Amino acid sequence: MRNKIILSSAFTLSFVIFLGACGNEANVKYQRYYADGSQVYKIYCENCHMSKGEGLADLIPALTDTTFLRENRAKLPCFVNNGLKDSIQINGKIYQSLMPAEKNLAAIDVAKVLTYVTNSFGNNQGIYDVKEVENQLNQCN
Amino acid sequence: MEYLKFPMLMMLISGFMACKSGSSSKSLPILGSREPITKVVNGKTEVDTVYQTIPRFSFMDQDSVIINNDSLNNKIYVADFFFTTCPSICPIMSKHMLEIYNKYKGNPEVAILSHTIDPKHDTIPVLKKYAEKLGVKDNQWHFLLGAQDTVYQLAKEGYMSFAAQDSTVPGGITHSGYFILVDSKKHIRGAYDGTDDEQVHQLMKDMDVLLAEEKNLKNEK
Numbered sequence: 001m002r003n004k005i006i007l008s009s010a011f012t013l014s015f016v017i018f019l020g021a022c023g024n025e026a027n028v029k030y031q032r033y034y035a036d037g038s039q040v041y042k043i044y045c046e047n048c049h050m051s052k053g054e055g056l057a058d059l060i061p062a063l064t065d066t067t068f069l070r071e072n073r074a075k076l077p078c079f080v081n082n083g084l085k086d087s088i089q090i091n092g093k094i095y096q097s098l099m100p101a102e103k104n105l106a107a108i109d110v111a112k113v114l115t116y117v118t119n120s121f122g123n124n125q126g127i128y129d130v131k132e133v134e135n136q137l138n139q140c141n
Numbered sequence: 142m143e144y145l146k147f148p149m150l151m152m153l154i155s156g157f158m159a160c161k162s163g164s165s166s167k168s169l170p171i172l173g174s175r176e177p178i179t180k181v182v183n184g185k186t187e188v189d190t191v192y193q194t195i196p197r198f199s200f201m202d203q204d205s206v207i208i209n210n211d212s213l214n215n216k217i218y219v220a221d222f223f224f225t226t227c228p229s230i231c232p233i234m235s236k237h238m239l240e241i242y243n244k245y246k247g248n249p250e251v252a253i254l255s256h257t258i259d260p261k262h263d264t265i266p267v268l269k270k271y272a273e274k275l276g277v278k279d280n281q282w283h284f285l286l287g288a289q290d291t292v293y294q295l296a297k298e299g300y301m302s303f304a305a306q307d308s309t310v311p312g313g314i315t316h317s318g319y320f321i322l323v324d325s326k327k328h329i330r331g332a333y334d335g336t337d338d339e340q341v342h343q344l345m346k347d348m349d350v351l352l353a354e355e356k357n358l359k360n361e362k
Contacts, residue, residue, distance in 0.1 A: 047228065047229055047230065047232055047233055048228065048232045050232075050233070050236065056232050056235060056236050056239075056275070057239065057274060057275045057276050058273075058274040058275070058276070059232070059235070059271070059274045059275060060232055097274075098226060098228075100228045
């Protein structure tokens with residue numbers, strides 16, 4: 001009898017979680033962005049920033065500086081679209097290499113890859129919505 | 142998920158076995174072309190095999206030191222081809238080469254040669270800066286500058302000669318991401334995909350095998 005109760009309550013609980021997850025559209029969207037973003041990352045970023053976002057010595061910065069990413073959140077889409085060539089300081093180190101421009105990456109893919117980056121490698125900053133990306137891309141200089 | 146466990150385990154096990162059979166082979170093959178040479182010794186005709194060697198070369202490294210075949214006597218080395226501004230496979234190759242460098246750091250019997258294939262951009266100061274930023278400050282890993290034609294020729298006729306000429310690797314065989322293992326007699330003893338974790342680990346195992354072989358040769362003398 002006791003087992004039965006545990007079993008059925010476990011069942012109900014998982015059902016509720018299941019419903020909850022389904023009902024939570026924002027969460028589903030986030031999951032999709034994140035999953036697709038990891039694919040974009042593999043193709044466009046991983047060669048340089050590496051699979052764990054660790055970068056390469058003093059040549060390519062890691063993507064693990066959460067403070068930098070948060071403070072520069074608005075600039076990230078322009079980094080990806082226009083690339084980087086001036087020196088940049090991350091984690092106290094100065095980097096002076098080139099990051100190539102990905103002009104052809106659609107805003108939605110930029111949003112997905114940034115969602116992936118800002119929620120991996122120890123970062124936890126929530127979804128980077130495509131609207132936010134489009135808005136920032138219009139203001140790149 | 143449960144039903145996935147067994148096949149995953151099997152894959153793991155067979156993966157281990159594959160590794161094991163790779164490393165337990167005690168001697169490495171000699172790659173490249175070979176020619177039988179007949180010679181007469183004490184009135185008897187003997188057939189000897191002459192293996193292809195890396196052609197003579199002479200390049201300058203990031204410290205403006207000339208590196209040629211003689212500087213590498215008594216050493217085994219790993220060679221690759223790259224350029225400092227390469228956005229595609231080079232950073233991963235550099236990361237893997239850095240692992241090799243860190244493992245054999247300070248070992249006078251091991252050298253690393255990275256040939257730039259973009260001599261226009263990769264001048265000595267550029268190579269020097271690249272090396273420093275990677276954390277290479279000694280003279281065990283040489284970033285080599287040479288005329289483009291010479292480097293391509295060395296790649297084609299030396300390091301990559303074992304690869305089919307009609308290789309369809311993007312960027313051509315010179316930019317195929319190979320790490321080439323060369324012994325102290327300048328024979329090619331292995332070629333590995335420098336972008337692949339597992340192959341790079343195999344390379345390090347093979348380097349240990351080769352170092353042991355070189356040691357035995359020296360003791361025999």
